[in-house]
Amino acid sequence: MKRRVASHGQHFLRSPRVAAILLGHSTIRRRDTVYDLGAGSGVITSALARRCQQVVAVENEPRALDALRRHTAAVPHVRIIAADIRQLVLPTEPYKVFANIPFALSADIVRMLTTAPTPPQAIYLIVQRQFASKLVPSDRHFTAALGAQLTPWWQARIRYRLRRTDFTPPPAVDTVLLELLPRTEPWLPHNQQTAYSQFVAQHYAEPRRFAALPRAQLGINPERKPSELQPKQWVQLYQAMQMK
Template sequence: MYWLRRRLYSQNFLSNRELIQKLIRESSISPQDTVLDIGSGHGTITKELLKITPHVNAIEKDPRFTSHPQDFLTYPLPKYPYKVFSNIPFGITGDIIRKLLQSPNPPSDCNLIVQSEAAAKFIVTPKCNTLAALLYYPWWDIQITHKFSRFDFRPIPKVDSVLLCIKPRPKPLVPVLQKAAYYDFVIYNFVHDPHAKFVPPSQYIKFKNNPKYKGAYSKLLQEQSLLQKIHRTRTDKNWRKF
Protein backbone atom coordinates (compact mmCIF):
# COMPACT_ATOMS: atom_id res chain seq x y z
CA MET A 1 0.00 0.00 0.00
CA TYR A 2 2.77 2.49 0.96
CA TRP A 3 4.67 1.89 -2.26
CA LEU A 4 1.60 2.44 -4.43
CA ARG A 5 0.80 5.69 -2.62
CA ARG A 6 4.38 6.91 -3.12
CA ARG A 7 4.34 5.91 -6.80
CA LEU A 8 1.11 7.81 -7.42
CA TYR A 9 2.59 10.98 -5.93
CA SER A 10 6.21 10.40 -7.05
CA GLN A 11 7.56 11.44 -3.67
CA ASN A 12 11.31 11.34 -3.16
CA PHE A 13 12.14 14.19 -0.81
CA LEU A 14 15.42 16.10 -0.75
CA SER A 15 16.74 15.50 2.77
CA ASN A 16 20.25 17.01 2.63
CA ARG A 17 19.58 20.14 4.68
CA GLU A 18 23.01 21.71 4.15
CA LEU A 19 22.64 21.33 0.40
CA ILE A 20 19.16 22.86 0.50
CA GLN A 21 20.53 25.86 2.39
CA LYS A 22 23.35 26.26 -0.13
CA LEU A 23 21.04 26.11 -3.16
CA ILE A 24 18.60 28.61 -1.67
CA ARG A 25 21.45 31.01 -0.85
CA GLU A 26 22.66 30.76 -4.45
CA SER A 27 19.19 31.55 -5.80
CA SER A 28 17.73 35.03 -6.25
CA ILE A 29 15.30 34.64 -3.32
CA SER A 30 15.26 37.66 -0.99
CA PRO A 31 13.34 38.60 2.20
CA GLN A 32 10.76 40.52 0.17
CA ASP A 33 9.89 37.64 -2.16
CA THR A 34 6.83 35.41 -2.12
CA VAL A 35 7.91 31.83 -2.82
CA LEU A 36 5.86 28.75 -3.72
CA ASP A 37 7.03 25.35 -2.47
CA ILE A 38 5.15 22.84 -4.64
CA GLY A 39 4.95 19.35 -3.15
CA SER A 40 6.29 20.53 0.21
CA GLY A 41 6.00 17.10 1.86
CA HIS A 42 7.67 17.06 5.28
CA GLY A 43 8.41 20.78 4.97
CA THR A 44 12.20 20.49 4.80
CA ILE A 45 12.54 23.02 1.98
CA THR A 46 9.73 25.18 3.37
CA LYS A 47 11.55 25.58 6.70
CA GLU A 48 14.75 26.68 4.96
CA LEU A 49 12.86 29.13 2.74
CA LEU A 50 11.24 30.66 5.83
CA LYS A 51 14.72 31.52 7.11
CA ILE A 52 15.05 33.84 4.11
CA THR A 53 11.51 35.15 3.64
CA PRO A 54 8.30 34.92 5.69
CA HIS A 55 6.24 34.82 2.49
CA VAL A 56 6.25 31.10 1.68
CA ASN A 57 3.23 29.20 0.34
CA ALA A 58 3.63 25.45 0.92
CA ILE A 59 1.42 23.40 -1.41
CA GLU A 60 0.99 19.69 -0.67
CA LYS A 61 -1.65 17.26 -1.90
CA ASP A 62 -0.82 14.25 0.28
CA PRO A 63 -2.97 14.35 3.47
CA ARG A 64 -0.25 12.46 5.35
CA PHE A 65 1.82 15.65 5.37
CA THR A 66 -0.75 18.41 5.77
CA SER A 67 -4.14 19.08 7.32
CA HIS A 68 -5.01 21.29 4.33
CA PRO A 69 -4.20 19.25 1.20
CA GLN A 70 -4.07 21.22 -2.05
CA ASP A 71 -3.60 20.05 -5.62
CA PHE A 72 -1.19 22.40 -7.37
CA LEU A 73 -2.80 21.72 -10.75
CA THR A 74 -5.98 23.41 -9.48
CA TYR A 75 -4.22 25.86 -7.15
CA PRO A 76 -4.77 29.56 -8.07
CA LEU A 77 -1.42 31.15 -8.80
CA PRO A 78 -0.67 34.55 -7.22
CA LYS A 79 -1.62 37.68 -9.14
CA TYR A 80 1.43 39.47 -7.72
CA PRO A 81 5.16 38.74 -8.30
CA TYR A 82 6.40 35.43 -6.93
CA LYS A 83 9.16 32.85 -7.27
CA VAL A 84 9.25 29.07 -7.03
CA PHE A 85 11.69 26.78 -5.24
CA SER A 86 10.43 23.21 -5.04
CA ASN A 87 11.17 19.50 -4.99
CA ILE A 88 8.16 18.82 -7.21
CA PRO A 89 6.37 15.47 -7.70
CA PHE A 90 8.26 13.86 -10.59
CA GLY A 91 5.14 12.24 -12.04
CA ILE A 92 3.55 15.57 -13.01
CA THR A 93 6.66 17.57 -13.93
CA GLY A 94 5.34 18.53 -17.36
CA ASP A 95 1.96 19.62 -16.00
CA ILE A 96 3.59 21.79 -13.32
CA ILE A 97 6.01 23.51 -15.70
CA ARG A 98 3.26 24.05 -18.26
CA LYS A 99 1.00 25.68 -15.66
CA LEU A 100 3.76 27.97 -14.39
CA LEU A 101 5.14 29.11 -17.73
CA GLN A 102 1.83 29.48 -19.54
CA SER A 103 0.19 31.38 -16.70
CA PRO A 104 -0.86 35.02 -17.31
CA ASN A 105 1.40 35.79 -14.34
CA PRO A 106 4.36 33.37 -14.47
CA PRO A 107 7.08 33.30 -11.78
CA SER A 108 9.97 35.75 -12.03
CA ASP A 109 12.37 32.95 -11.09
CA CYS A 110 11.85 29.22 -10.83
CA ASN A 111 14.06 26.49 -9.33
CA LEU A 112 12.63 22.99 -9.65
CA ILE A 113 14.15 19.71 -8.48
CA VAL A 114 13.18 17.27 -11.22
CA GLN A 115 14.19 13.99 -12.78
CA SER A 116 17.22 14.44 -15.05
CA GLU A 117 15.48 12.85 -18.03
CA ALA A 118 12.49 15.17 -17.64
CA ALA A 119 14.73 18.26 -17.37
CA ALA A 120 16.40 17.43 -20.69
CA LYS A 121 13.04 17.72 -22.46
CA PHE A 122 12.88 21.44 -21.69
CA ILE A 123 16.41 22.40 -22.72
CA VAL A 124 17.16 23.48 -26.29
CA THR A 125 20.11 21.85 -28.06
CA PRO A 126 21.64 22.54 -31.52
CA LYS A 127 20.82 19.10 -32.94
CA CYS A 128 17.53 17.72 -31.62
CA ASN A 129 14.71 19.20 -29.52
CA THR A 130 11.38 18.33 -27.98
CA LEU A 131 8.21 20.27 -28.64
CA ALA A 132 8.23 21.62 -25.06
CA ALA A 133 11.79 22.94 -25.38
CA LEU A 134 10.99 24.85 -28.57
CA LEU A 135 7.70 26.27 -27.28
CA TYR A 136 9.37 27.91 -24.28
CA TYR A 137 12.70 28.78 -25.92
CA PRO A 138 11.90 32.34 -27.14
CA TRP A 139 10.82 33.60 -23.70
CA TRP A 140 12.58 31.43 -21.13
CA ASP A 141 16.19 30.67 -20.30
CA ILE A 142 16.14 27.08 -18.99
CA GLN A 143 19.29 25.49 -17.58
CA ILE A 144 20.45 22.74 -15.24
CA THR A 145 22.36 24.37 -12.39
CA HIS A 146 22.99 21.39 -10.08
CA LYS A 147 23.17 17.59 -10.31
CA PHE A 148 22.15 15.70 -7.18
CA SER A 149 23.37 12.47 -5.69
CA ARG A 150 20.63 9.88 -5.28
CA PHE A 151 21.63 9.72 -1.62
CA ASP A 152 20.47 13.33 -1.16
CA PHE A 153 16.89 12.00 -1.18
CA ARG A 154 14.67 9.85 1.00
CA PRO A 155 13.52 7.35 -0.09
CA ILE A 156 16.54 6.92 -2.40
CA PRO A 157 15.20 7.22 -5.98
CA LYS A 158 16.08 4.93 -8.86
CA VAL A 159 16.59 7.91 -11.18
CA ASP A 160 19.00 10.86 -11.30
CA SER A 161 17.77 14.32 -10.32
CA VAL A 162 18.83 17.87 -11.13
CA LEU A 163 17.95 21.45 -10.25
CA LEU A 164 16.25 23.05 -13.24
CA CYS A 165 16.53 26.84 -13.23
CA ILE A 166 13.96 28.74 -15.32
CA LYS A 167 14.19 32.49 -15.81
CA PRO A 168 12.45 34.86 -18.22
CA ARG A 169 14.70 36.23 -20.94
CA PRO A 170 15.46 39.96 -20.53
CA LYS A 171 14.77 40.35 -24.25
CA PRO A 172 12.37 37.77 -25.75
CA LEU A 173 13.46 36.25 -29.06
CA VAL A 174 9.86 36.49 -30.29
CA PRO A 175 7.50 39.34 -29.30
CA VAL A 176 4.91 38.29 -26.72
CA LEU A 177 2.11 39.46 -29.01
CA GLN A 178 3.22 36.81 -31.52
CA LYS A 179 3.30 33.97 -29.00
CA ALA A 180 0.09 32.29 -30.20
CA ALA A 181 1.23 32.46 -33.84
CA TYR A 182 4.64 31.03 -32.90
CA TYR A 183 2.99 28.20 -30.94
CA ASP A 184 0.74 27.38 -33.92
CA PHE A 185 3.75 27.31 -36.25
CA VAL A 186 5.90 25.04 -34.07
CA ILE A 187 3.10 22.63 -33.18
CA TYR A 188 1.89 22.38 -36.78
CA ASN A 189 5.38 21.46 -37.94
CA PHE A 190 5.83 18.86 -35.19
CA VAL A 191 2.52 17.24 -36.12
CA HIS A 192 3.13 17.19 -39.87
CA ASP A 193 6.91 16.87 -40.22
CA PRO A 194 8.73 13.88 -38.64
CA HIS A 195 12.01 15.79 -38.97
CA ALA A 196 10.80 18.93 -37.17
CA LYS A 197 12.73 18.10 -34.01
CA PHE A 198 16.01 18.29 -35.95
CA VAL A 199 15.41 21.85 -37.21
CA PRO A 200 17.73 24.35 -35.42
CA PRO A 201 15.91 26.60 -32.92
CA SER A 202 17.16 29.68 -34.78
CA GLN A 203 15.01 28.67 -37.75
CA TYR A 204 11.83 28.44 -35.68
CA ILE A 205 12.10 31.99 -34.36
CA LYS A 206 12.15 33.21 -37.98
CA PHE A 207 8.64 31.85 -38.48
CA LYS A 208 6.07 33.51 -40.73
CA ASN A 209 2.31 33.60 -40.29
CA ASN A 210 0.32 31.26 -42.50
CA PRO A 211 -3.43 30.48 -42.30
CA LYS A 212 -2.72 26.73 -42.39
CA TYR A 213 -0.94 26.93 -39.01
CA LYS A 214 -3.83 28.63 -37.22
CA GLY A 215 -5.56 26.58 -34.53
CA ALA A 216 -2.79 24.01 -34.00
CA TYR A 217 -2.10 25.30 -30.49
CA SER A 218 -5.78 25.31 -29.46
CA LYS A 219 -6.21 21.76 -30.68
CA LEU A 220 -3.19 20.62 -28.67
CA LEU A 221 -4.56 22.29 -25.52
CA GLN A 222 -7.87 20.47 -25.94
CA GLU A 223 -6.08 17.13 -26.26
CA GLN A 224 -3.91 17.88 -23.21
CA SER A 225 -6.95 18.86 -21.15
CA LEU A 226 -8.65 15.58 -21.99
CA LEU A 227 -5.55 13.57 -21.05
CA GLN A 228 -5.20 15.47 -17.76
CA LYS A 229 -8.81 14.69 -16.83
CA ILE A 230 -8.27 11.01 -17.55
CA HIS A 231 -5.04 10.99 -15.53
CA ARG A 232 -6.57 12.77 -12.52
CA THR A 233 -9.63 10.51 -12.55
CA ARG A 234 -7.50 7.36 -12.56
CA THR A 235 -5.12 8.70 -9.90
CA ASP A 236 -7.90 9.80 -7.55
CA LYS A 237 -9.72 6.51 -8.05
CA ASN A 238 -6.61 4.50 -7.17
CA TRP A 239 -5.83 6.79 -4.22
CA ARG A 240 -9.28 6.32 -2.69
CA LYS A 241 -8.71 2.56 -2.53
CA PHE A 242 -6.26 3.17 0.29
Protein backbone atom coordinates in the same frame (compact mmCIF):
# COMPACT_ATOMS: atom_id res chain seq x y z
CA MET B 1 10.96 15.07 7.90
CA LYS B 2 11.10 11.83 5.95
CA ARG B 3 8.10 10.19 4.39
CA ARG B 4 7.29 7.68 1.71
CA VAL B 5 7.10 8.57 -1.93
CA ALA B 6 3.73 9.97 -2.96
CA SER B 7 1.88 9.41 -6.18
CA HIS B 8 3.16 10.74 -9.52
CA GLY B 9 6.76 9.69 -8.74
CA GLN B 10 7.73 12.24 -6.09
CA HIS B 11 10.90 11.79 -4.05
CA PHE B 12 11.71 13.97 -1.05
CA LEU B 13 14.94 15.64 0.04
CA ARG B 14 16.57 13.95 3.00
CA SER B 15 17.80 17.01 4.83
CA PRO B 16 17.57 20.80 5.20
CA ARG B 17 21.30 20.94 4.39
CA VAL B 18 20.64 19.80 0.82
CA ALA B 19 17.78 22.29 0.49
CA ALA B 20 20.06 25.10 1.67
CA ILE B 21 22.72 24.15 -0.88
CA LEU B 22 20.15 24.25 -3.67
CA LEU B 23 18.83 27.63 -2.56
CA GLY B 24 22.38 28.93 -2.82
CA HIS B 25 22.17 28.29 -6.57
CA SER B 26 19.04 30.43 -6.96
CA THR B 27 18.05 34.09 -7.11
CA ILE B 28 15.81 33.73 -4.04
CA ARG B 29 16.27 36.77 -1.77
CA ARG B 30 14.91 38.05 1.55
CA ARG B 31 12.21 40.25 -0.03
CA ASP B 32 10.74 37.44 -2.17
CA THR B 33 7.46 35.59 -1.94
CA VAL B 34 8.15 31.97 -2.93
CA TYR B 35 5.79 29.10 -3.72
CA ASP B 36 6.85 25.56 -2.75
CA LEU B 37 4.74 23.22 -4.90
CA GLY B 38 4.35 19.69 -3.55
CA ALA B 39 5.88 20.73 -0.25
CA GLY B 40 5.66 17.32 1.43
CA SER B 41 6.56 17.52 5.11
CA GLY B 42 8.35 20.83 4.65
CA VAL B 43 12.10 20.36 4.10
CA ILE B 44 12.23 22.98 1.33
CA THR B 45 9.52 25.10 2.96
CA SER B 46 11.58 25.38 6.15
CA ALA B 47 14.73 26.30 4.21
CA LEU B 48 12.80 28.95 2.28
CA ALA B 49 11.34 30.36 5.50
CA ARG B 50 14.86 31.06 6.76
CA ARG B 51 15.69 32.93 3.57
CA CYS B 52 12.68 34.96 2.38
CA GLN B 53 9.82 37.05 3.72
CA GLN B 54 6.85 34.95 2.60
CA VAL B 55 6.52 31.24 1.76
CA VAL B 56 3.42 29.59 0.31
CA ALA B 57 3.55 25.81 0.69
CA VAL B 58 1.18 23.79 -1.50
CA GLU B 59 0.42 20.18 -0.57
CA ASN B 60 -2.56 17.89 -1.07
CA GLU B 61 -1.67 14.59 0.65
CA PRO B 62 -3.33 14.44 4.10
CA ARG B 63 -0.45 12.90 6.06
CA ALA B 64 2.05 15.24 4.48
CA LEU B 65 -0.21 18.19 5.29
CA ASP B 66 -0.30 17.18 8.95
CA ALA B 67 3.49 16.98 9.09
CA LEU B 68 3.86 20.25 7.17
CA ARG B 69 1.57 22.05 9.61
CA ARG B 70 3.48 20.68 12.61
CA HIS B 71 6.87 21.65 11.22
CA THR B 72 5.83 25.20 10.32
CA ALA B 73 3.39 25.98 13.15
CA ALA B 74 5.78 28.44 14.77
CA VAL B 75 6.70 30.22 11.52
CA PRO B 76 4.23 33.06 10.88
CA HIS B 77 5.40 33.87 7.36
CA VAL B 78 4.57 30.40 6.01
CA ARG B 79 1.11 30.00 4.49
CA ILE B 80 -0.16 26.52 3.64
CA ILE B 81 -2.57 25.82 0.79
CA ALA B 82 -4.21 22.38 0.71
CA ALA B 83 -4.63 21.86 -3.03
CA ASP B 84 -3.62 19.85 -6.05
CA ILE B 85 -0.74 21.71 -7.72
CA ARG B 86 -2.50 21.57 -11.08
CA GLN B 87 -5.60 23.28 -9.65
CA LEU B 88 -3.67 26.07 -7.95
CA VAL B 89 -4.72 29.66 -8.63
CA LEU B 90 -1.46 31.52 -9.11
CA PRO B 91 -1.06 35.04 -7.70
CA THR B 92 -1.14 38.31 -9.58
CA GLU B 93 1.55 39.94 -7.44
CA PRO B 94 5.29 39.17 -7.96
CA TYR B 95 6.43 35.71 -6.83
CA LYS B 96 8.98 33.00 -7.48
CA VAL B 97 8.74 29.20 -7.42
CA PHE B 98 11.18 26.79 -5.79
CA ALA B 99 9.92 23.22 -5.60
CA ASN B 100 10.67 19.52 -5.67
CA ILE B 101 7.79 18.49 -7.90
CA PRO B 102 6.42 15.02 -8.78
CA PHE B 103 8.44 13.86 -11.78
CA ALA B 104 5.36 12.64 -13.67
CA LEU B 105 3.84 16.13 -13.54
CA SER B 106 6.96 18.02 -14.67
CA ALA B 107 5.70 19.00 -18.13
CA ASP B 108 2.24 19.97 -16.85
CA ILE B 109 3.68 22.15 -14.09
CA VAL B 110 6.20 23.86 -16.39
CA ARG B 111 3.42 24.67 -18.88
CA MET B 112 1.16 25.95 -16.10
CA LEU B 113 3.82 28.28 -14.70
CA THR B 114 5.29 29.61 -17.94
CA THR B 115 1.91 30.38 -19.52
CA ALA B 116 0.29 31.88 -16.41
CA PRO B 117 -1.25 35.37 -16.81
CA THR B 118 1.31 36.51 -14.22
CA PRO B 119 4.23 34.09 -14.55
CA PRO B 120 6.85 33.71 -11.82
CA GLN B 121 9.86 36.02 -11.74
CA ALA B 122 11.99 32.87 -11.50
CA ILE B 123 11.30 29.13 -11.47
CA TYR B 124 13.47 26.50 -9.77
CA LEU B 125 12.35 22.89 -10.05
CA ILE B 126 13.97 19.61 -9.04
CA VAL B 127 13.33 17.34 -12.02
CA GLN B 128 14.74 14.35 -13.85
CA ARG B 129 17.93 15.23 -15.73
CA GLN B 130 16.48 13.77 -18.94
CA PHE B 131 13.47 16.09 -18.71
CA ALA B 132 15.64 19.14 -17.98
CA SER B 133 17.90 18.36 -20.94
CA LYS B 134 14.91 18.60 -23.27
CA LEU B 135 14.38 22.20 -22.20
CA VAL B 136 18.00 23.35 -22.47
CA PRO B 137 18.94 24.15 -26.10
CA SER B 138 22.17 22.44 -27.09
CA ASP B 139 23.74 20.68 -30.05
CA ARG B 140 24.29 17.69 -27.77
CA HIS B 141 20.83 17.39 -26.25
CA PHE B 142 17.45 16.57 -27.71
CA THR B 143 15.16 19.61 -27.69
CA ALA B 144 11.56 18.51 -27.13
CA ALA B 145 8.53 20.39 -28.36
CA LEU B 146 8.13 21.90 -24.90
CA GLY B 147 11.67 23.26 -25.00
CA ALA B 148 11.09 24.85 -28.40
CA GLN B 149 7.78 26.31 -27.17
CA LEU B 150 9.32 27.92 -24.08
CA THR B 151 12.59 29.32 -25.35
CA PRO B 152 11.35 32.52 -27.05
CA TRP B 153 10.25 33.75 -23.61
CA TRP B 154 12.30 31.71 -21.11
CA GLN B 155 15.95 30.85 -20.56
CA ALA B 156 16.54 27.36 -19.18
CA ARG B 157 19.68 26.00 -17.58
CA ILE B 158 20.72 23.28 -15.17
CA ARG B 159 22.01 24.85 -11.95
CA TYR B 160 22.91 21.80 -9.84
CA ARG B 161 23.20 18.02 -10.17
CA LEU B 162 21.91 16.11 -7.18
CA ARG B 163 22.95 12.69 -5.90
CA ARG B 164 20.41 9.90 -5.69
CA THR B 165 21.24 9.58 -2.00
CA ASP B 166 19.97 13.14 -1.45
CA PHE B 167 16.42 11.75 -1.60
CA THR B 168 14.15 9.39 0.24
CA PRO B 169 13.43 7.04 -1.34
CA PRO B 170 16.37 7.34 -3.76
CA PRO B 171 15.13 7.78 -7.35
CA ALA B 172 16.19 5.38 -10.08
CA VAL B 173 17.11 8.31 -12.34
CA ASP B 174 19.49 11.27 -12.17
CA THR B 175 18.02 14.56 -10.96
CA VAL B 176 18.95 18.22 -11.30
CA LEU B 177 17.87 21.68 -10.23
CA LEU B 178 16.36 23.33 -13.31
CA GLU B 179 16.25 27.13 -13.55
CA LEU B 180 13.79 28.97 -15.81
CA LEU B 181 14.15 32.75 -16.03
CA PRO B 182 12.03 35.06 -18.20
CA ARG B 183 13.96 36.73 -21.00
CA THR B 184 14.47 40.46 -20.61
CA GLU B 185 14.02 40.74 -24.39
CA PRO B 186 11.63 38.02 -25.65
CA TRP B 187 12.12 36.75 -29.19
CA LEU B 188 8.38 37.05 -29.88
CA PRO B 189 5.58 39.20 -28.39
CA HIS B 190 3.81 37.61 -25.43
CA ASN B 191 0.47 37.78 -27.21
CA GLN B 192 1.81 35.26 -29.75
CA GLN B 193 2.69 32.61 -27.16
CA THR B 194 -0.42 30.49 -27.73
CA ALA B 195 -0.20 30.66 -31.54
CA TYR B 196 3.52 29.87 -31.53
CA SER B 197 3.11 26.95 -29.12
CA GLN B 198 0.37 25.48 -31.30
CA PHE B 199 2.56 25.93 -34.39
CA VAL B 200 5.43 23.99 -32.79
CA ALA B 201 3.16 21.25 -31.44
CA GLN B 202 1.43 20.71 -34.79
CA HIS B 203 4.68 20.44 -36.73
CA TYR B 204 6.22 18.07 -34.21
CA ALA B 205 3.16 15.82 -34.43
CA GLU B 206 2.54 15.90 -38.19
CA PRO B 207 5.53 14.89 -40.38
CA ARG B 208 3.85 15.95 -43.63
CA ARG B 209 3.12 19.41 -42.32
CA PHE B 210 6.69 19.73 -41.03
CA ALA B 211 8.08 18.60 -44.41
CA ALA B 212 6.16 21.42 -46.12
CA LEU B 213 7.86 24.16 -44.09
CA PRO B 214 10.27 26.40 -46.09
CA ARG B 215 13.38 25.13 -44.33
CA ALA B 216 15.79 25.24 -47.27
CA GLN B 217 14.74 28.80 -48.14
CA LEU B 218 15.70 29.88 -44.62
CA GLY B 219 19.05 28.11 -44.67
CA ILE B 220 17.86 25.26 -42.45
CA ASN B 221 19.05 21.77 -43.35
CA PRO B 222 15.91 20.05 -44.76
CA GLU B 223 17.20 16.69 -43.54
CA ARG B 224 16.84 17.70 -39.91
CA LYS B 225 14.02 16.29 -37.81
CA PRO B 226 11.82 18.53 -35.63
CA SER B 227 13.82 17.52 -32.55
CA GLU B 228 17.05 18.58 -34.28
CA LEU B 229 16.04 22.19 -34.93
CA GLN B 230 17.32 24.88 -32.61
CA PRO B 231 14.72 27.18 -31.01
CA LYS B 232 15.63 30.22 -33.12
CA GLN B 233 15.07 28.13 -36.25
CA TRP B 234 11.55 27.38 -35.01
CA VAL B 235 11.00 31.11 -34.55
CA GLN B 236 12.25 31.75 -38.10
CA LEU B 237 9.84 29.19 -39.51
CA TYR B 238 6.94 30.54 -37.48
CA GLN B 239 7.58 34.11 -38.63
CA ALA B 240 7.92 33.00 -42.25
CA MET B 241 4.58 31.21 -42.14
CA GLN B 242 2.92 34.19 -40.45
CA MET B 243 3.92 36.36 -43.41
CA LYS B 244 2.19 34.12 -45.94
